[in-house]
Amino acid sequence: MTTTIRRCTATALALLTGLTLVTAPAPVSAHAGGATQSALDALVRTHGFPGALASVTDRSGRQRDLTAGVGDLSTGAKPPRDGYVRIGSNTKTFTAVVVLQLAGEGTVGLDEPIETYLPGLVPNGAQITVRQLLQHTSGLANYTDHMPDESFDTGRHRYREPRELLDVAFAHAPDFAPGTGWRYSNTGYVVLGLLIQRVTGRPLAEQITERVIDRVGLRRTYFPGVGDESIRTPHPRGYLGPDRTDVTELDPSWGWAAGQMIATPRDLNTFLRALLDGKLLGAAELAEMQRTVDASAGLWPGARYGLGLASSPLSCGGVYWGHGGDLPGFETRGGATTDGRAVSIALTTTPDSAERHQHVLDAVDTAFCR
Template identity: 55%
Template sequence: MNEHPPRRTARRIRAVRHAMTATAAAGLALTALVPTSASASASASAAPAAAPRPDVVQQRLDALVKADGMPAALATVKGRDGRSRTYTAGVGDLATGAGVPVDGQIRAGSNTKAFTAVVVLQLVAEGRVGLDASVDTYLPGLLRGDGVDGRNITVRQLLQHTSGLPDYMLAPALLDFTTIQYRYFEPRELLDGALAQRAVFAPGTGWGYSNTNYLVAGLLIQKVTGRPYAEEVTRRVIDRIGLRHTYLPATGETALREPHPHGYLNTGDTGEPASGARLVDYTEMDSSMAWAAGAVVSTNSDLNAFYGALLGGRLLPAAQLAQMRSTVPAELLGPGVRYGLGIQSRPLSCGGLVWGHGGTAPGHRSRGGVTEDGRAANITVTTVPEPPAAEHVTDAVDAALCR
């Protein structure tokens, strides 16, 4: 049995764990190219050409590193013209001082939920799953516990976080990430950690973010298709739209496959900016603890492409995409945030909505998404920020979209 960490370290790690349970804030999208310098006047006596305006995306990434103490920040933004630009700031490896790989791979965390929801909704479109059928229809007897009964929980409630299921990430076995970095978890083992807790509310009577919902959704995919969850996501989503840098790690695979910035777990106990002395390199990890709720590895550019394809109708028929975008209030994730089926909307300061999900893993946090007119952006930092730095990541995407 794992020994509990010292109180201060445990408190900081617990904060990271809670951040992961609510890791879904919407993403944000944006324009791409830096404005060009003004051209000089034809007159010989004209003033010199104006200097280029500072790029707001680069400014925000620099501030996340310099002011908020993030080891690194990286982004990809796509404008109305369809052109994309990548950005980096900070250090990609604190031990060596190496730079940040352009569009490097990152652990996408709860962005995985959108991938999972797409597969479930594809099964709905195929007539193999009913959104308003009970979980017991497909996984009889699986959900039984204190206030938990799978006969009273629907597939829709899983995808929308209205099931009331307790979060397995709050189980004692996951208290201290430093002790489970390379530990393998079976999905049923994680589910047992959830069912040892009491239901949060009766199904359909509230909204509460719970990774357990997507753990069950992954099990449902496997039961209905007769194929492993990762194979179905790869075939139905990743390969279908050509996400060349996105994958679900194989069993026992702990390293990232392509160039990447290192990710760091902050084990400190204060709200001060992260420092190297308090950061544990968590780049390599067994991602089985996240599975269908958060195991996807991707890049900022691939996440932009995924959400663009999703909202553009390339992954779901119109009827299922409309169901996905039917939302309920989710103010826990931020002012005005609403949650659909594996995707959420967030109002932009300049008007309109951005659609995405966002994700947190022990060493990464991503925020991003797409707008109705096709702009897209995803920003990732390489440790899990606390307030106010956490809000600064979301603000950076909003600034990019609204500049």
Template identity: 60%
Template sequence: DLATGSKVPRDGQVRIGSNTKTFVAVVVLQLVGEGRIGLDTMVDTYLPELVRGEGIDGRRITVRELLQQTSGLPNYSDYLGDDVRYYSPRELLDTALQHPAEFDPGTSWKYSNTNYVLAGLIVQKVTGRPLAEEIDRRIIKRIGLRHTYFPAPGDASIREPHPHGYYREPADGPLRDITEIDPSWGWAAGQMVSTNSDLNRFFGALLAGHLLPSAQLAQMRSTVPAEATFGPAARYGLGLVSRPLPCGGLSWGHGGSFPGYETRGGATDDGRATTVAVTMQLTDEAGRRNLERAVDTALCR
């Protein structure tokens, strides 16, 4: 804490950013296993006439393409600017739809938070319940994540002991405490709060088959190249990233960036798991790769 000099609390809560996407993908795939969502069903089936724009048509985008980041939808967060306030999911989607498609669905891969806002809206439409409640019921309570939650609208705080998070812009500017912030701009793409140990428990339980039937877990682990965002030889499944380990084998996880915090981690098929969090969002490639090397080192020991 730069104001008081107090140390970072052990295993404190942090904003986990895009690790949220894996939670959302698990809920969608549970609903697939229940026969309530079809992976290769068009988005328009669940959200009729909602997804329209220049080169954008929900009648041509599948649920699988949302989860795998192959829809071509523009990334709304590229266009929000510095306006920190409450955003509804529909506002986030509408922001994206003001811009043209990146490519035709299924023809390429590009990371877009818009995909997961739509996945969250589909969950709400199919279940008739808020996304936060479905994540809490289907994942958090099911595997005993005691320090993980989806903040309520307007909740800018972090509930339990936590390190302060800092923001720096420009790169040589002063560090600014940004711990308390409305996280709604992330919603299904990045709003959640958790701890390193809870994230380890989540990814470990997921790979061990405690959250999904084997058929849906296999679909989740079916990957396409994603080096542009996640580094050399990285691949993206359905809300799940695989990266080769220097000691052999793969780590499976996601990672997250959120103002004030950066998290990277992974779990292996033989039960190892580690997560590292730092208290400033890393905007440089070298910093993020250093964090990933720390994860690799831990997993390989």
């Protein structure tokens, strides 16, 4: 899937401590919960995912947390309700929010060349705008398509600096001239992370934490520190490949501004509802974020991509806004609607086919529409 950080190493799938107590959630309607539970059960029993977690929020803000399958294959333990998972490319939406906040403050211009802020860094940077980096229309090669060939066991524990990731991308020709096409590129978001650091003079993780996580009270969302390969508890284990290799512990630095973060399904719902409700961006900046281009050829049927935010059609009418993301061992999909509904589903392995990925999208649609 091009919506994910697609490779940790050449052998990874090419698509893409402390105890926290969970309070009992207020129920959503039994009908909605039943349909979603059945969809999660099908993902496990019929489509081969080890475990699944979901959070469903209705228009009034009532939440229901659901699970299916097994959260730890070695013990048989169930997945924890609202457990922490690696959220992969959902990180891009957090990064985009910070960039758009800076635009609203007059610090960054969306249609300014990236060369203005990071002179000499990006090849042809005088022709590539901040907006194009946010919207995947820059043409920059996707570094995760070209990661060095090394064993997965070695590669998953290696720390990578952002500039190292860009060196991989910039060794390859652009996919197209800036603004003339659309192709998902993690490279653009690494550049945007460096942009944030340059104009604020502060670390990316700090800016995301202060400007987004703390502002809307996301108590179970964080940007892992340098060298942190763990996931806070409670969490399910993450698995990769047909032999179900446990890849829960890995260094996520190769995702950085494009995919390093960890959260829970409920926090993802809270984040997206707050975003669409105008609690993180001014009206003008949110409107820019939701100005979309057709991305169905690179994502899934009906998908459109804005500035770090995608819209997807619902079978019951309308669209939901979100992103989704994969990192080895985990997939997350879902979003929120403008009337306050939200759904986040997390799986404990990365889908190995377009068909299995579609089953996840179908489960999201079920949670919204039935």
